[in-house]
Amino acid sequence: xxxxxxxxxxxxxxxxxxxxxxxxxxxxxxxxxxxxxxxxxxxxxxxxxxxxxxxxxxxxxxxxxxxxxxxxxxxxxxxxxxxxxxxxxxxxxxxxxxxxxxxxxxxxxxxxxxxxxxxxxxxxxxxxxxxxxxxxxxxxxxxxxxxxxxxxxxxxxxxxxxxxxxxxxxxxxxxxxxxxxxxxxxxxxxxxxxxxxxxxxxxxxxxxxxxxxxxxxxxxxxxxxxxxxxxxxxxxxxxxxxxxxxxxxxxxx
Numbered sequence: 001x002x003x004x005x006x007x008x009x010x011x012x013x014x015x016x017x018x019x020x021x022x023x024x025x026x027x028x029x030x031x032x033x034x035x036x037x038x039x040x041x042x043x044x045x046x047x048x049x050x051x052x053x054x055x056x057x058x059x060x061x062x063x064x065x066x067x068x069x070x071x072x073x074x075x076x077x078x079x080x081x082x083x084x085x086x087x088x089x090x091x092x093x094x095x096x097x098x099x100x101x102x103x104x105x106x107x108x109x110x111x112x113x114x115x116x117x118x119x120x121x122x123x124x125x126x127x128x129x130x131x132x133x134x135x136x137x138x139x140x141x142x143x144x145x146x147x148x149x150x151x152x153x154x155x156x157x158x159x160x161x162x163x164x165x166x167x168x169x170x171x172x173x174x175x176x177x178x179x180x181x182x183x184x185x186x187x188x189x190x191x192x193x194x195x196x197x198x199x200x201x202x203x204x205x206x207x208x209x210x211x212x213x214x215x216x217x218x219x220x221x222x223x224x225x226x227x228x229x230x231x232x233x234x235x236x237x238x239x240x241x242x243x244x245x246x247x248x249x250x251x252x253x
Contacts, residue, residue, distance in 0.1 A: 055232030062114035072112035131175030139167025
């Protein structure tokens with residue numbers, strides 16, 4: 001029996017993916033059945049663009065370990081996008097000539113990660129900020145040394161501000177250098193870019209990309225629990241339904 005006989009997408013792949021009561025369903029607010037069917041159509045296009053082993057990312061073992069995978073202790077979250085299915089929108093606030101949008105599909109990946117790899121990924125960014133804070137503190141500390149304070153004169157010289165700004169700039173440059181050195185040292189044990197992970201490489205080959213700039217180290221959000229359910233199972237069910245439909249259609253003819 002259908003979950004909701006009045007809904008055109010009930011019990012479909014997108015319905016199972018959302019996995020919400022009808023009262024809380026995002027698609028319920030869409031006015032026409034045609035637009036709801038378009039949501040389903042776009043979702044199934046997105047499913048077709050995913051590798052068959054996409055749910056490996058959500059396994060028990062860390063996907064960032066290059067060798068001797070450790071047991072996961074949480075999840076690294078990152079949004080990936082694809083330019084299919086095609087969407088067009090007006091150039092100026094939705095008005096004017098319609099142009100194709102860069103993003104057609106958007107999917108948050110939940111990737112299993114261990115404590116060691118999570119620490120390594122966090123340190124790449126933390127080192128930059130720690131370096132800036134350290135050099136700013138050093139610059140400000142210099143201004144409190146009596147001999148230096150007397151020499152530059154607090155009231156009549158802009159030099160204290162120059163020293164503090166210079167400290168911040170030096171800290172920023174040094175932080176980038178230290179961060180790069182740390183990344184190179186830890187690359188032997190951890191994947192730092194989402195598309196270096198084996199399943200991530202499959203996504204990249206299929207045309208998926210990160211919404212943010214794809215740098216050597218991807219910026220993740222970390223969580224103890226996944227944000228979304230496994231999508232690989234939905235993909236397999238959708239493919240099975242398509243096969244059953246094709247076979248039935250053949251028999252009818």
